[in-house]
Amino acid sequence: MSHRSGFACFVGRPNAGKSTLTNAIVGTKVAITSSRPQTTRTTVRGIVHRPDAQLVLVDTPGLHRPRTLLGERLNDLVRTTWAEVDVVAVCFPADQKIGPGDRFLTQELAKVRRTPKLAVATKTDLVGPERVAEHLLDIAALGDQTSTEWADVVPVSAVSGDQVGLLADLLVARLPEGPPLYPDGELTDAPEETIVAELVREAALEGVRDELPHSIAVVVEEMGLRPDRPADKPLLDIHANLFVERDSQKGIVIGHKGARLREVGTRARTSIEAMLGTPVYLDLRVKIAKDWQRDPRQLRRLGF
Template structure:
Protein backbone atom coordinates (compact mmCIF):
# COMPACT_ATOMS: atom_id res chain seq x y z
CA UNK A 1 0.00 0.00 0.00
CA UNK A 2 1.24 3.53 -0.57
CA UNK A 3 2.68 5.10 2.54
CA UNK A 4 4.79 8.03 3.56
CA UNK A 5 8.54 7.85 3.87
CA UNK A 6 9.29 5.75 6.96
CA UNK A 7 9.48 7.95 10.05
CA UNK A 8 12.87 7.84 11.79
CA UNK A 9 12.76 5.70 14.88
CA UNK A 10 15.27 4.33 17.36
CA UNK A 11 16.19 0.66 17.26
CA UNK A 12 14.32 -1.20 14.53
CA UNK A 13 14.99 -4.59 16.12
CA UNK A 14 11.78 -6.62 16.21
CA UNK A 15 9.65 -3.59 15.29
CA UNK A 16 6.70 -4.49 13.08
CA UNK A 17 4.58 -2.28 10.84
CA UNK A 18 1.95 -2.96 8.24
CA UNK A 19 -1.62 -2.72 7.08
CA UNK A 20 -4.76 -4.50 8.25
CA UNK A 21 -8.23 -4.05 6.80
CA UNK A 22 -11.64 -4.79 8.26
CA UNK A 23 -14.21 -6.20 5.86
CA UNK A 24 -17.75 -7.41 6.34
CA UNK A 25 -21.35 -6.76 5.49
CA UNK A 26 -22.53 -3.16 5.77
CA UNK A 27 -23.11 -2.16 9.41
CA UNK A 28 -20.97 -4.98 10.85
CA UNK A 29 -19.21 -2.57 13.22
CA UNK A 30 -16.04 -1.95 11.18
CA UNK A 31 -15.83 1.83 11.63
CA UNK A 32 -16.62 1.69 15.37
CA UNK A 33 -13.90 -0.92 15.81
CA UNK A 34 -11.38 1.21 13.87
CA UNK A 35 -12.13 4.18 16.14
CA UNK A 36 -11.84 2.02 19.30
CA UNK A 37 -8.43 0.66 18.27
CA UNK A 38 -7.07 4.09 17.32
CA UNK A 39 -8.52 5.62 20.50
CA UNK A 40 -10.08 8.52 18.61
CA UNK A 41 -12.69 9.07 15.94
CA UNK A 42 -11.14 8.66 12.48
CA UNK A 43 -13.98 6.82 10.69
CA UNK A 44 -17.58 7.99 10.60
CA UNK A 45 -20.17 5.71 12.12
CA UNK A 46 -23.91 5.42 11.70
CA UNK A 47 -26.59 2.89 12.54
CA UNK A 48 -27.32 2.80 8.83
CA UNK A 49 -25.42 0.47 6.48
CA UNK A 50 -22.99 1.73 3.83
CA UNK A 51 -21.85 4.77 5.77
CA UNK A 52 -18.17 4.41 4.88
CA UNK A 53 -17.17 5.49 1.39
CA UNK A 54 -13.45 6.10 1.72
CA UNK A 55 -10.74 3.70 2.84
CA UNK A 56 -9.98 5.58 6.05
CA UNK A 57 -6.62 4.72 7.51
CA UNK A 58 -6.45 4.74 11.30
CA UNK A 59 -3.00 4.41 12.83
CA UNK A 60 -2.35 2.46 16.05
CA UNK A 61 1.03 3.34 17.62
CA UNK A 62 2.77 0.90 19.95
CA UNK A 63 6.37 0.80 21.17
CA UNK A 64 6.96 -2.44 19.29
CA UNK A 65 4.69 -1.90 16.28
CA UNK A 66 2.65 0.38 14.09
CA UNK A 67 -0.65 -1.03 12.87
CA UNK A 68 -2.30 0.89 10.03
CA UNK A 69 -6.03 0.11 9.77
CA UNK A 70 -7.79 0.47 6.45
CA UNK A 71 -11.54 0.78 6.91
CA UNK A 72 -13.40 -0.25 3.75
CA UNK A 73 -17.02 0.15 2.67
CA UNK A 74 -19.19 -2.90 3.33
CA UNK A 75 -19.11 -5.39 0.47
CA UNK A 76 -22.64 -5.82 -0.89
CA UNK A 77 -24.56 -6.73 -4.03
CA UNK A 78 -24.45 -3.39 -5.88
CA UNK A 79 -27.58 -1.75 -7.28
CA UNK A 80 -25.91 1.43 -8.55
CA UNK A 81 -22.66 2.51 -10.18
CA UNK A 82 -21.62 3.94 -6.80
CA UNK A 83 -22.21 0.49 -5.26
CA UNK A 84 -20.00 -1.13 -7.90
CA UNK A 85 -17.22 1.38 -7.26
CA UNK A 86 -17.41 0.83 -3.50
CA UNK A 87 -17.03 -2.92 -4.04
CA UNK A 88 -13.99 -2.29 -6.28
CA UNK A 89 -12.42 -0.28 -3.43
CA UNK A 90 -12.87 -3.27 -1.09
CA UNK A 91 -11.31 -5.81 -3.45
CA UNK A 92 -8.34 -3.56 -4.27
CA UNK A 93 -7.70 -3.07 -0.56
CA UNK A 94 -7.79 -6.82 0.19
CA UNK A 95 -5.06 -7.43 -2.38
CA UNK A 96 -2.67 -4.99 -0.70
CA UNK A 97 -2.88 -5.55 3.07
CA UNK A 98 -0.88 -7.78 5.42
CA UNK A 99 -3.86 -9.16 7.36
CA UNK A 100 -7.64 -9.16 6.81
CA UNK A 101 -10.15 -8.91 9.67
CA UNK A 102 -13.62 -10.26 8.75
CA UNK A 103 -16.24 -8.60 10.98
CA UNK A 104 -19.44 -10.51 11.78
CA UNK A 105 -21.90 -9.03 14.30
CA UNK A 106 -22.70 -11.24 17.30
CA UNK A 107 -26.37 -10.22 17.27
CA UNK A 108 -27.10 -11.36 13.69
CA UNK A 109 -26.94 -14.92 12.39
CA UNK A 110 -24.46 -15.55 9.58
CA UNK A 111 -26.33 -15.27 6.31
CA UNK A 112 -25.94 -15.10 2.52
CA UNK A 113 -24.10 -11.75 2.75
CA UNK A 114 -21.44 -13.25 5.02
CA UNK A 115 -21.09 -16.33 2.79
CA UNK A 116 -20.73 -14.05 -0.27
CA UNK A 117 -17.78 -12.24 1.38
CA UNK A 118 -16.23 -15.39 2.88
CA UNK A 119 -16.27 -17.05 -0.54
CA UNK A 120 -14.29 -14.12 -1.96
CA UNK A 121 -11.88 -14.25 0.99
CA UNK A 122 -11.31 -17.96 0.38
CA UNK A 123 -9.77 -17.01 -2.97
CA UNK A 124 -7.07 -14.90 -1.28
CA UNK A 125 -4.64 -17.61 -0.27
CA UNK A 126 -1.57 -16.00 1.29
CA UNK A 127 -3.02 -13.25 3.48
CA UNK A 128 -3.87 -14.30 7.08
CA UNK A 129 -7.54 -13.87 7.97
CA UNK A 130 -8.93 -13.15 11.44
CA UNK A 131 -12.65 -13.62 12.13
CA UNK A 132 -13.83 -10.81 14.44
CA UNK A 133 -17.21 -11.30 16.13
CA UNK A 134 -18.32 -7.72 16.86
CA UNK A 135 -21.05 -6.16 19.06
CA UNK A 136 -20.69 -8.78 21.82
CA UNK A 137 -22.27 -6.29 24.26
CA UNK A 138 -25.62 -6.92 22.54
CA UNK A 139 -25.83 -10.69 23.25
CA UNK A 140 -25.65 -13.11 26.18
CA UNK A 141 -22.99 -15.84 26.61
CA UNK A 142 -25.17 -18.51 24.95
CA UNK A 143 -25.81 -16.43 21.82
CA UNK A 144 -22.13 -15.52 21.61
CA UNK A 145 -21.05 -19.17 21.84
CA UNK A 146 -23.50 -20.10 19.06
CA UNK A 147 -22.12 -17.33 16.82
CA UNK A 148 -18.49 -18.36 17.44
CA UNK A 149 -19.37 -21.93 16.42
CA UNK A 150 -21.21 -20.65 13.30
CA UNK A 151 -18.22 -18.52 12.27
CA UNK A 152 -15.83 -21.43 12.73
CA UNK A 153 -18.14 -23.62 10.58
CA UNK A 154 -18.40 -20.92 7.88
CA UNK A 155 -14.60 -20.95 7.56
CA UNK A 156 -14.38 -24.75 7.43
CA UNK A 157 -17.20 -25.03 4.87
CA UNK A 158 -15.39 -22.67 2.49
CA UNK A 159 -11.83 -23.82 3.14
CA UNK A 160 -10.72 -20.77 5.14
CA UNK A 161 -8.38 -21.41 8.04
CA UNK A 162 -8.99 -18.52 10.46
CA UNK A 163 -5.71 -17.36 12.04
CA UNK A 164 -7.86 -16.36 15.06
CA UNK A 165 -11.53 -16.02 16.00
CA UNK A 166 -11.88 -13.05 18.36
CA UNK A 167 -15.08 -11.76 20.02
CA UNK A 168 -14.96 -8.00 20.74
CA UNK A 169 -17.13 -5.07 21.76
CA UNK A 170 -15.90 -1.73 20.45
CA UNK A 171 -18.60 0.00 22.51
CA UNK A 172 -17.41 -1.17 25.95
CA UNK A 173 -13.83 -2.00 24.90
CA UNK A 174 -14.01 -5.74 25.61
CA UNK A 175 -11.02 -7.51 24.01
CA UNK A 176 -10.19 -4.55 21.71
CA UNK A 177 -6.58 -4.46 22.94
CA UNK A 178 -6.37 -8.25 22.70
CA UNK A 179 -7.33 -7.96 19.02
CA UNK A 180 -4.45 -5.52 18.46
CA UNK A 181 -2.12 -7.91 20.32
CA UNK A 182 -3.14 -10.71 17.93
CA UNK A 183 -2.87 -8.62 14.74
CA UNK A 184 0.62 -7.20 15.44
CA UNK A 185 2.58 -10.50 15.09
CA UNK A 186 1.01 -10.97 11.63
CA UNK A 187 2.67 -7.77 10.35
CA UNK A 188 6.07 -7.81 8.64
CA UNK A 189 9.13 -6.50 10.48
CA UNK A 190 9.97 -2.93 9.56
CA UNK A 191 10.19 0.69 10.72
CA UNK A 192 7.20 2.92 11.49
CA UNK A 193 5.42 4.11 8.33
CA UNK A 194 3.94 7.28 9.85
CA UNK A 195 5.26 9.81 12.39
CA UNK A 196 4.37 9.29 16.07
CA UNK A 197 1.14 11.13 16.87
CA UNK A 198 -0.46 10.80 13.42
CA UNK A 199 -3.81 9.02 13.78
CA UNK A 200 -4.91 9.04 10.13
CA UNK A 201 -3.61 10.06 6.72
CA UNK A 202 -7.00 11.26 5.49
CA UNK A 203 -6.84 14.89 4.28
CA UNK A 204 -8.61 17.27 6.67
CA UNK A 205 -10.96 18.34 3.87
CA UNK A 206 -12.22 14.75 3.48
CA UNK A 207 -12.64 14.26 7.24
CA UNK A 208 -14.59 17.53 7.56
CA UNK A 209 -16.92 16.45 4.71
CA UNK A 210 -17.41 13.05 6.38
CA UNK A 211 -18.30 14.64 9.74
CA UNK A 212 -20.92 16.82 8.05
CA UNK A 213 -22.33 13.77 6.23
CA UNK A 214 -22.48 11.77 9.46
CA UNK A 215 -24.48 14.54 11.15
CA UNK A 216 -26.80 14.78 8.12
CA UNK A 217 -27.49 11.02 8.19
CA UNK A 218 -28.32 10.93 11.87
CA UNK A 219 -32.00 10.74 12.67
CA UNK A 220 -33.36 10.52 9.11
CA UNK A 221 -33.82 6.74 9.50
CA UNK A 222 -35.77 5.37 6.53
CA UNK A 223 -36.86 8.72 5.14
CA UNK A 224 -33.67 9.19 3.19
CA UNK A 225 -31.63 6.54 1.42
CA UNK A 226 -27.85 6.88 1.32
CA UNK A 227 -27.94 9.57 -1.29
CA UNK A 228 -26.14 12.36 0.56
CA UNK A 229 -22.73 13.48 -0.70
CA UNK A 230 -20.84 16.37 0.90
CA UNK A 231 -18.29 18.52 -0.89
CA UNK A 232 -16.27 21.09 1.08
CA UNK A 233 -15.83 23.97 -1.36
CA UNK A 234 -13.32 25.91 0.75
CA UNK A 235 -11.72 26.16 4.19
CA UNK A 236 -10.07 29.54 4.72
CA UNK A 237 -9.00 31.48 7.83
CA UNK A 238 -11.15 34.60 8.36
CA UNK A 239 -9.12 37.69 7.45
CA UNK A 240 -8.48 40.45 10.00
CA UNK A 241 -8.90 38.23 13.08
CA UNK A 242 -6.45 38.68 15.97
CA UNK A 243 -3.91 35.86 16.32
CA UNK A 244 -5.42 34.72 19.63
CA UNK A 245 -8.98 34.62 18.18
CA UNK A 246 -8.76 32.78 14.85
CA UNK A 247 -11.86 31.70 12.92
CA UNK A 248 -11.97 29.20 10.07
CA UNK A 249 -14.65 29.72 7.42
CA UNK A 250 -15.88 26.43 5.94
CA UNK A 251 -18.29 26.44 2.99
CA UNK A 252 -19.81 23.07 2.11
CA UNK A 253 -22.57 21.73 -0.15
CA UNK A 254 -24.77 18.74 0.69
CA UNK A 255 -25.87 17.02 -2.52
CA UNK A 256 -29.01 14.91 -2.68
CA UNK A 257 -30.59 13.11 -5.66
CA UNK A 258 -34.13 14.49 -5.79
CA UNK A 259 -35.87 17.79 -4.96
CA UNK A 260 -38.27 15.88 -2.65
CA UNK A 261 -35.31 14.99 -0.38
CA UNK A 262 -34.41 18.65 0.14
CA UNK A 263 -37.16 19.23 2.68
CA UNK A 264 -36.06 16.20 4.72
CA UNK A 265 -32.50 17.52 5.03
CA UNK A 266 -33.50 21.16 5.67
CA UNK A 267 -36.45 20.41 7.99
CA UNK A 268 -39.30 22.76 9.03
CA UNK A 269 -38.05 26.37 8.83
CA UNK A 270 -34.49 25.09 8.38
CA UNK A 271 -34.39 23.50 11.85
CA UNK A 272 -32.85 20.20 10.77
CA UNK A 273 -30.06 21.77 8.69
CA UNK A 274 -29.27 24.08 11.60
CA UNK A 275 -29.01 21.01 13.88
CA UNK A 276 -26.70 19.29 11.35
CA UNK A 277 -24.55 22.43 11.27
CA UNK A 278 -24.31 22.71 15.06
CA UNK A 279 -23.49 19.05 15.60
CA UNK A 280 -20.89 18.81 12.84
CA UNK A 281 -19.32 22.18 13.80
CA UNK A 282 -18.57 20.90 17.32
CA UNK A 283 -16.97 17.75 15.86
CA UNK A 284 -14.96 19.75 13.29
CA UNK A 285 -13.71 22.18 15.96
CA UNK A 286 -12.57 19.21 18.07
CA UNK A 287 -10.81 17.70 15.03
CA UNK A 288 -9.07 20.89 13.88
CA UNK A 289 -8.57 22.55 17.28
CA UNK A 290 -9.89 25.93 16.11
CA UNK A 291 -13.23 27.82 16.13
CA UNK A 292 -15.21 27.34 12.92
CA UNK A 293 -17.91 29.22 11.02
CA UNK A 294 -19.78 26.59 9.00
CA UNK A 295 -21.85 27.58 5.97
CA UNK A 296 -24.00 24.71 4.61
CA UNK A 297 -26.10 24.61 1.45
CA UNK A 298 -28.30 21.79 0.10
CA UNK A 299 -28.24 21.15 -3.65
CA UNK A 300 -29.84 18.60 -5.97
CA UNK A 301 -27.56 16.47 -8.19
CA UNK A 302 -30.11 14.31 -9.99
CA UNK A 303 -29.49 10.54 -9.62
CA UNK A 304 -25.80 11.15 -8.85
CA UNK A 305 -25.24 7.58 -7.60
CA UNK A 306 -25.87 6.27 -11.16
CA UNK A 307 -24.12 9.00 -13.17
CA UNK A 308 -20.36 8.54 -13.88
CA UNK A 309 -19.81 12.30 -14.43
CA UNK A 310 -21.53 13.26 -11.17
CA UNK A 311 -19.70 10.51 -9.26
CA UNK A 312 -16.36 11.91 -10.45
CA UNK A 313 -17.35 15.44 -9.51
CA UNK A 314 -18.38 14.28 -6.03
CA UNK A 315 -15.12 12.41 -5.48
CA UNK A 316 -16.03 8.78 -6.20
Protein backbone atom coordinates in the same frame (compact mmCIF):
# COMPACT_ATOMS: atom_id res chain seq x y z
CA MET B 1 13.05 -5.68 20.39
CA SER B 2 12.08 -5.83 16.71
CA HIS B 3 9.58 -3.27 15.40
CA ARG B 4 6.65 -4.22 13.18
CA SER B 5 4.69 -2.00 10.81
CA GLY B 6 2.04 -2.58 8.20
CA PHE B 7 -1.58 -2.45 7.15
CA ALA B 8 -4.63 -4.35 8.36
CA CYS B 9 -8.16 -3.90 7.06
CA PHE B 10 -11.57 -4.54 8.53
CA VAL B 11 -14.10 -5.98 6.09
CA GLY B 12 -17.65 -7.19 6.50
CA ARG B 13 -21.15 -6.62 5.30
CA PRO B 14 -22.73 -3.20 5.94
CA ASN B 15 -23.24 -2.20 9.58
CA ALA B 16 -20.97 -4.94 10.97
CA GLY B 17 -19.23 -2.58 13.40
CA LYS B 18 -16.05 -1.97 11.36
CA SER B 19 -15.84 1.81 11.85
CA THR B 20 -16.63 1.68 15.57
CA LEU B 21 -13.93 -0.96 16.01
CA THR B 22 -11.41 1.13 14.03
CA ASN B 23 -12.06 4.12 16.29
CA ALA B 24 -11.78 1.95 19.42
CA ILE B 25 -8.36 0.56 18.49
CA VAL B 26 -6.97 3.91 17.32
CA GLY B 27 -8.28 5.45 20.55
CA THR B 28 -9.99 8.40 18.88
CA LYS B 29 -12.56 9.03 16.18
CA VAL B 30 -11.12 8.71 12.67
CA ALA B 31 -14.09 7.05 10.92
CA ILE B 32 -17.69 8.23 10.99
CA THR B 33 -20.31 5.87 12.38
CA SER B 34 -24.06 5.54 12.07
CA SER B 35 -26.78 2.99 12.72
CA ARG B 36 -27.50 3.15 8.98
CA PRO B 37 -25.90 0.54 6.70
CA GLN B 38 -23.32 1.67 4.13
CA THR B 39 -22.21 4.72 6.09
CA THR B 40 -18.54 4.26 5.11
CA ARG B 41 -17.84 5.24 1.49
CA THR B 42 -14.07 5.61 1.49
CA THR B 43 -11.11 3.69 2.87
CA VAL B 44 -10.32 5.45 6.14
CA ARG B 45 -6.85 4.85 7.62
CA GLY B 46 -6.37 5.04 11.37
CA ILE B 47 -2.82 4.85 12.73
CA VAL B 48 -1.96 3.06 15.98
CA HIS B 49 1.42 3.98 17.50
CA ARG B 50 3.02 1.48 19.90
CA PRO B 51 6.60 1.05 21.15
CA ASP B 52 6.81 -2.29 19.33
CA ALA B 53 4.76 -1.50 16.23
CA GLN B 54 2.85 0.87 14.02
CA LEU B 55 -0.48 -0.62 12.95
CA VAL B 56 -2.34 1.14 10.12
CA LEU B 57 -6.00 0.13 10.20
CA VAL B 58 -7.99 0.50 6.99
CA ASP B 59 -11.74 0.72 7.49
CA THR B 60 -13.65 -0.23 4.32
CA PRO B 61 -17.22 0.12 3.05
CA GLY B 62 -19.49 -2.86 3.64
CA LEU B 63 -19.43 -5.43 0.83
CA HIS B 64 -23.00 -5.72 -0.46
CA ARG B 65 -25.13 -6.59 -3.46
CA PRO B 66 -24.90 -3.35 -5.45
CA ARG B 67 -27.99 -1.64 -6.83
CA THR B 68 -26.18 1.43 -8.20
CA LEU B 69 -22.91 2.39 -9.89
CA LEU B 70 -21.81 3.85 -6.53
CA GLY B 71 -22.38 0.44 -4.92
CA GLU B 72 -20.28 -1.28 -7.59
CA ARG B 73 -17.44 1.18 -7.05
CA LEU B 74 -17.55 0.73 -3.27
CA ASN B 75 -17.32 -3.06 -3.70
CA ASP B 76 -14.35 -2.61 -6.04
CA LEU B 77 -12.71 -0.44 -3.37
CA VAL B 78 -13.09 -3.23 -0.79
CA ARG B 79 -11.57 -5.86 -3.08
CA THR B 80 -8.65 -3.60 -4.00
CA THR B 81 -7.96 -2.88 -0.33
CA TRP B 82 -7.91 -6.45 0.93
CA ALA B 83 -5.54 -7.44 -1.89
CA GLU B 84 -2.99 -4.84 -0.70
CA VAL B 85 -2.88 -5.19 3.11
CA ASP B 86 -0.80 -7.47 5.34
CA VAL B 87 -3.72 -8.95 7.29
CA VAL B 88 -7.51 -8.95 6.90
CA ALA B 89 -9.99 -9.01 9.80
CA VAL B 90 -13.53 -10.07 8.86
CA CYS B 91 -16.28 -8.68 11.10
CA PHE B 92 -19.34 -10.77 11.95
CA PRO B 93 -21.81 -8.98 14.28
CA ALA B 94 -22.84 -11.26 17.16
CA ASP B 95 -26.39 -9.89 17.25
CA GLN B 96 -27.07 -11.24 13.74
CA LYS B 97 -26.96 -14.76 12.33
CA ILE B 98 -24.37 -15.68 9.71
CA GLY B 99 -26.15 -15.00 6.43
CA PRO B 100 -25.72 -15.12 2.63
CA GLY B 101 -23.84 -11.80 2.67
CA ASP B 102 -21.24 -13.21 5.09
CA ARG B 103 -20.91 -16.36 3.00
CA PHE B 104 -20.47 -14.38 -0.24
CA LEU B 105 -17.84 -12.13 1.34
CA THR B 106 -15.88 -15.04 2.80
CA GLN B 107 -15.94 -16.90 -0.52
CA GLU B 108 -14.60 -13.79 -2.28
CA LEU B 109 -11.91 -13.31 0.36
CA ALA B 110 -10.83 -16.95 0.06
CA LYS B 111 -9.44 -16.06 -3.38
CA VAL B 112 -6.80 -13.91 -1.62
CA ARG B 113 -4.72 -16.91 -0.58
CA ARG B 114 -1.53 -15.59 1.00
CA THR B 115 -2.98 -12.94 3.31
CA PRO B 116 -3.71 -14.08 6.90
CA LYS B 117 -7.38 -13.73 7.85
CA LEU B 118 -8.81 -13.16 11.33
CA ALA B 119 -12.49 -13.57 12.15
CA VAL B 120 -13.90 -11.00 14.58
CA ALA B 121 -17.21 -11.48 16.38
CA THR B 122 -18.26 -7.84 16.89
CA LYS B 123 -20.97 -6.26 19.09
CA THR B 124 -20.68 -8.94 21.81
CA ASP B 125 -22.04 -6.42 24.35
CA LEU B 126 -25.48 -6.78 22.70
CA VAL B 127 -25.86 -10.52 23.39
CA GLY B 128 -25.31 -13.06 26.17
CA PRO B 129 -22.42 -15.54 26.55
CA GLU B 130 -24.42 -18.44 25.08
CA ARG B 131 -25.14 -16.49 21.90
CA VAL B 132 -21.45 -15.48 21.61
CA ALA B 133 -20.40 -19.14 21.91
CA GLU B 134 -22.93 -20.17 19.26
CA HIS B 135 -21.76 -17.36 16.98
CA LEU B 136 -18.10 -18.41 17.30
CA LEU B 137 -19.04 -21.97 16.28
CA ASP B 138 -20.95 -20.61 13.27
CA ILE B 139 -17.92 -18.53 12.21
CA ALA B 140 -15.66 -21.60 12.48
CA ALA B 141 -18.16 -23.61 10.40
CA LEU B 142 -18.28 -20.86 7.77
CA GLY B 143 -14.50 -21.07 7.48
CA ASP B 144 -14.72 -24.83 6.88
CA GLN B 145 -17.51 -24.43 4.30
CA THR B 146 -15.60 -21.81 2.29
CA SER B 147 -12.12 -23.36 2.68
CA THR B 148 -11.03 -20.27 4.63
CA GLU B 149 -8.44 -20.83 7.35
CA TRP B 150 -8.97 -18.38 10.21
CA ALA B 151 -5.65 -17.42 11.79
CA ASP B 152 -7.67 -16.50 14.91
CA VAL B 153 -11.31 -16.11 15.92
CA VAL B 154 -11.82 -13.41 18.55
CA PRO B 155 -14.98 -11.94 20.13
CA VAL B 156 -14.82 -8.19 20.86
CA SER B 157 -16.95 -5.26 21.93
CA ALA B 158 -15.81 -1.88 20.66
CA VAL B 159 -18.37 -0.20 22.91
CA SER B 160 -17.23 -1.80 26.19
CA GLY B 161 -13.60 -2.24 25.06
CA ASP B 162 -13.71 -5.97 25.80
CA GLN B 163 -10.79 -7.74 24.04
CA VAL B 164 -10.06 -4.73 21.79
CA GLY B 165 -6.44 -4.74 23.02
CA LEU B 166 -6.15 -8.47 22.32
CA LEU B 167 -7.38 -7.96 18.75
CA ALA B 168 -4.78 -5.22 18.23
CA ASP B 169 -2.07 -7.60 19.52
CA LEU B 170 -3.23 -10.35 17.13
CA LEU B 171 -3.12 -7.96 14.16
CA VAL B 172 0.31 -6.60 15.09
CA ALA B 173 1.70 -10.14 15.41
CA ARG B 174 0.99 -10.69 11.70
CA LEU B 175 2.67 -7.52 10.43
CA PRO B 176 6.12 -7.66 8.84
CA GLU B 177 9.12 -6.23 10.65
CA GLY B 178 9.90 -2.68 9.61
CA PRO B 179 10.21 0.98 10.65
CA PRO B 180 7.21 3.28 11.26
CA LEU B 181 5.39 4.33 8.08
CA TYR B 182 3.90 7.57 9.47
CA PRO B 183 5.23 10.31 11.77
CA ASP B 184 4.67 9.82 15.50
CA GLY B 185 1.38 11.27 16.68
CA GLU B 186 -0.37 11.18 13.28
CA LEU B 187 -3.74 9.42 13.70
CA THR B 188 -4.99 9.37 10.11
CA ASP B 189 -3.66 10.24 6.66
CA ALA B 190 -7.01 11.57 5.45
CA PRO B 191 -6.92 15.21 4.24
CA GLU B 192 -8.73 17.63 6.56
CA GLU B 193 -11.28 18.44 3.84
CA THR B 194 -12.19 14.75 3.62
CA ILE B 195 -12.57 14.49 7.41
CA VAL B 196 -14.79 17.59 7.47
CA ALA B 197 -16.98 16.32 4.63
CA GLU B 198 -17.44 12.99 6.41
CA LEU B 199 -18.35 14.66 9.72
CA VAL B 200 -20.96 16.80 7.95
CA ARG B 201 -22.41 13.68 6.30
CA GLU B 202 -22.47 11.87 9.64
CA ALA B 203 -24.44 14.74 11.17
CA ALA B 204 -26.83 14.75 8.22
CA LEU B 205 -27.48 11.01 8.57
CA GLU B 206 -29.01 11.44 12.02
CA GLY B 207 -32.79 11.68 12.03
CA VAL B 208 -33.49 11.34 8.30
CA ARG B 209 -35.71 8.71 6.73
CA ASP B 210 -34.31 5.30 5.93
CA GLU B 211 -34.00 5.86 2.17
CA LEU B 212 -32.12 9.12 2.44
CA PRO B 213 -28.61 8.22 3.75
CA HIS B 214 -27.55 6.63 0.47
CA SER B 215 -28.61 9.79 -1.40
CA ILE B 216 -26.49 12.19 0.66
CA ALA B 217 -23.02 13.29 -0.43
CA VAL B 218 -20.93 16.18 0.90
CA VAL B 219 -18.23 18.23 -0.84
CA VAL B 220 -16.14 20.89 0.91
CA GLU B 221 -15.89 23.73 -1.61
CA GLU B 222 -13.71 26.09 0.42
CA MET B 223 -11.83 25.84 3.71
CA GLY B 224 -9.26 28.10 5.32
CA LEU B 225 -8.39 30.24 8.32
CA ARG B 226 -10.04 33.67 8.29
CA PRO B 227 -7.20 36.10 7.42
CA ASP B 228 -8.21 39.05 9.62
CA ARG B 229 -8.18 37.09 12.90
CA PRO B 230 -5.38 37.35 15.50
CA ALA B 231 -3.17 34.28 15.87
CA ASP B 232 -4.50 33.51 19.37
CA LYS B 233 -8.15 33.62 18.18
CA PRO B 234 -8.25 31.66 14.92
CA LEU B 235 -11.49 30.91 13.07
CA LEU B 236 -11.72 28.25 10.37
CA ASP B 237 -14.16 29.14 7.58
CA ILE B 238 -15.74 26.08 5.92
CA HIS B 239 -18.16 26.26 2.98
CA ALA B 240 -19.67 22.87 2.10
CA ASN B 241 -22.37 21.63 -0.23
CA LEU B 242 -24.65 18.80 0.81
CA PHE B 243 -25.94 17.00 -2.29
CA VAL B 244 -29.15 14.98 -2.58
CA GLU B 245 -30.72 13.36 -5.64
CA ARG B 246 -34.23 14.87 -5.72
CA ASP B 247 -36.05 18.05 -4.79
CA SER B 248 -38.22 16.19 -2.25
CA GLN B 249 -35.04 15.04 -0.45
CA LYS B 250 -33.77 18.61 -0.35
CA GLY B 251 -36.87 19.58 1.65
CA ILE B 252 -36.33 16.72 4.10
CA VAL B 253 -32.70 17.72 4.77
CA ILE B 254 -33.50 21.42 5.18
CA GLY B 255 -36.57 20.78 7.37
CA HIS B 256 -39.33 23.20 8.37
CA LYS B 257 -37.98 26.74 8.02
CA GLY B 258 -34.43 25.37 7.90
CA ALA B 259 -34.61 23.74 11.36
CA ARG B 260 -33.08 20.40 10.42
CA LEU B 261 -30.23 21.94 8.44
CA ARG B 262 -29.39 24.16 11.42
CA GLU B 263 -29.29 21.04 13.63
CA VAL B 264 -26.98 19.35 11.13
CA GLY B 265 -24.72 22.40 11.09
CA THR B 266 -24.53 22.62 14.88
CA ARG B 267 -23.80 18.90 15.27
CA ALA B 268 -21.21 18.89 12.49
CA ARG B 269 -19.47 22.04 13.74
CA THR B 270 -19.11 20.55 17.23
CA SER B 271 -17.53 17.38 15.79
CA ILE B 272 -15.21 19.32 13.48
CA GLU B 273 -14.01 21.62 16.27
CA ALA B 274 -13.36 18.61 18.52
CA MET B 275 -11.32 16.85 15.83
CA LEU B 276 -9.37 19.83 14.45
CA GLY B 277 -9.05 21.82 17.70
CA THR B 278 -10.04 25.13 16.07
CA PRO B 279 -13.24 27.24 16.30
CA VAL B 280 -15.25 26.83 13.10
CA TYR B 281 -17.67 28.89 11.02
CA LEU B 282 -19.63 26.36 8.92
CA ASP B 283 -21.72 27.42 5.93
CA LEU B 284 -23.89 24.57 4.58
CA ARG B 285 -25.86 24.63 1.34
CA VAL B 286 -28.14 21.86 0.05
CA LYS B 287 -28.02 21.17 -3.69
CA ILE B 288 -29.49 18.62 -6.08
CA ALA B 289 -27.30 16.29 -8.17
CA LYS B 290 -29.97 14.29 -9.96
CA ASP B 291 -29.53 10.49 -9.57
CA TRP B 292 -25.85 10.96 -8.75
CA GLN B 293 -25.41 7.38 -7.49
CA ARG B 294 -26.04 6.08 -11.03
CA ASP B 295 -24.38 8.81 -13.10
CA PRO B 296 -20.63 8.35 -13.85
CA ARG B 297 -20.15 12.08 -14.47
CA GLN B 298 -21.81 13.05 -11.19
CA LEU B 299 -19.87 10.37 -9.30
CA ARG B 300 -16.58 11.80 -10.55
CA ARG B 301 -17.67 15.30 -9.55
CA LEU B 302 -18.47 14.05 -6.05
CA GLY B 303 -15.15 12.23 -5.68
CA PHE B 304 -16.10 8.61 -6.41
